[in-house]
Amino acid sequence: MDFASFGFIFRFLPIFMFLYFVVPEKMKNLVLFLGSLVFYAWGDRRILGILLMSIVFDYVLGLCMGISRNIWQKRVFLAGGVILNLLIIVSSHQSTWVIPAGSLIYGLQAISYLAEVYRGGVKPQKNILRLGVYVAMFPQMNMGPVVRYRDIEAQLAKRSVDAVRIKDGVIRFIVGLAKKVLLANNICVFWNTVVAANPEDLSTLTAWVGFASFAFKILFDFSGYADMAIGLGQIMGFSFKENFNYPFIATSVKDFWNRWQISLSVWFKDYVYIPLGGGRHGIIRKWLNMLFTWLLIGIWYGVAYHYLLWGLWFFFWMILESSFLGKLLDKLPGMLTRIYTWVIIIISLTFFAADSVPQAWEYIQVLFGVRGVGLVDSMALFSLKSQIILIIIAIFSSMPWAHIIAGRLRSSESGMGMALLRVLEKLLPALLLIVTLAYMAKGY
Amino acid sequence: MIFDKKKNAAVTIFFLAGILVVFAVFDFVKQDIGQDRLEQLTTHMDYFLNVKVVNGVYLAEEDYYIEQHLPQSYPESLHEEKLLMISKLVEDYPQTKVVLIPTADNILTDYLPWQAPYLQERNLLTAVEDAIGEDHVIDVFPAFVEHVQEGVYFKTDSRITSVGAYYIYRQWADRCASFPFWYQLEKLRTVKKDFAGDMVAAVGVKSRVVDEITVFPHVLTKKATINYDNQKWANSYVSEGKLSSEEPYAYFLDGDHGLTMIDTGYKNGKALFILKDSNANVVIPLMAPHYEKIYAVDLRYFTYDLKEFMKDCDIYNQFDVLVMYGCDGFLEQFEY
Incomplete structure (x- = not known):
């Protein structure tokens, strides 16, 4: 079930929230778990069996690791859990019925739990319901954020909610929904035209412009779903960490990955790169560890050669920046470094968007004018003109200007700023919601 | 609970009331009035955002909804394939004539958004002329350009009007007929005043204007014996019932059928075999006075083997052959 659907907003969510808030504290986890199962089953009931089976399996493995005193035994248990959850991740790429796209998140969270138990950072969860809530709760299952077990362990047992949190959560959800429906769905119209054409029929x-549209589309898609997840979590008393921090103002590839799907890069750093040794065993080993990590990140996005190349692409630039390029970038003006980062990101998207490696190469050739119908054509000019307002809104929304303006209003001495901010905080979410619902109805 | 135990009932009532409100809003949204209000809002937003194309339809000047045909959707290989096919048809049936009807984006270019891309159909016509010879091609482009202000295209539909059909007929009659039938544009009769065409459905928002469906009186009064797909019979070139259906354009020749066989009632021993798309449905009734029999084939729904069918009908010896498509339909649908 999609968050940005009438079925979720007008049927599932009100009934779920009603039940969640009226039941006693000790039953909230049960309602959340059952609600999550209904959420998944709404799409395909067949996944429930696998989901429940893997929760039981992870629960048993966690307990076994907690009881065991033998390090090798613990490693076997951990390896078994990792393999099972990796199989779920990989098979979800091949067949959406096994578990929907949420299995990509589910698998990582399950591995996070097992890894934390193995390291001794947390105790095995004896309450299977709490474990089930952690790995399967629906808010972040669409597109993240990936929540590490240790960040949420205490909240699984006890969490508090008040009117302010609920209000903030509702606003956050509305903002995320608006990003998805108003921005992502509209700005990708031009990208859809580009991707439907042969690369050789495109101008540079x-x-x-097409790949820039695609970049904004996936930013607003992913960050929109993350906002909705964080908002829903807030309403229920959870605090999820931020997953995006204005990645398009990044001044280097490394900076970009500190801002883009933060939870994902932290997960791979914590559970892949560092356990492999990180940078503690010399430069060659560091590079190998980075290479393996980036290839895994590529595979997580998709099991195909062009995703591997996508991971390799970022590995290459991370290596360069960690050697000499980073120091050079520090000396350059921010605008230049942002352009550099944007070019790297756009080229990476050719691997991401293409169906194959040869097609990605064709896109790159078109980007640099080696192939295609020339530098400029009427298609590009028309699209730029007809989407210029949307592009401006997209750029504004991808920058922290709204926060900066809100900060200035909040700190204004006259009090008018604060009054205006209070009005906007009430008015804007309501207007956003109405317009968003209108666009959802248009495509309903 | 977020409130203490004393307020449990109030919280329960609050959430129940909230659910009722949410369900009521959802039901409102699903109803027509709700959909209308929301569609108006999105239209205003689209105008604010300067959106010029929605779901493959240009929101053009003068409230025209013009179907978008991007050049990259019709690659050179497709052009070459169709040229080979039409050449083969002309080779097998030298009496073949071809009419390619320009789409609105090629004629109403001044109304298109700035730099809006469109397939250059004039080039396609030139390529067809080069492939099969100018003698086999009836060029209606100049007539459409000259008379575009008379309403050859609908504002809300991708197909031609009776006015457009009239100018096609005149071009064809000048080349192929012994006489042009005396149709008078000023005598066109309106049969539907609030026609919202297929482009409205594509855009998803009602246009600010609606079209009228008009027909020549002769088409209304002249009876014929018409068989659709060997299943349905009619005695009129128009289907009144279709005007109130979801596809009012099907008023002409009952819409899209794989095989339409017409006994016109004119006894001149002449016959016409026409390969067509929907645009020709408006033109065929105008051609009726020139033929005793007309076979109209829409390849999208034609289930027989075309070449065998044409042999069985002895098209070679008995029929005039006409290929009449919109330029987009020719590239998308024509097969031989």
């Missing part, structure tokens, strides 16, 4: 400008 069309390709750049």
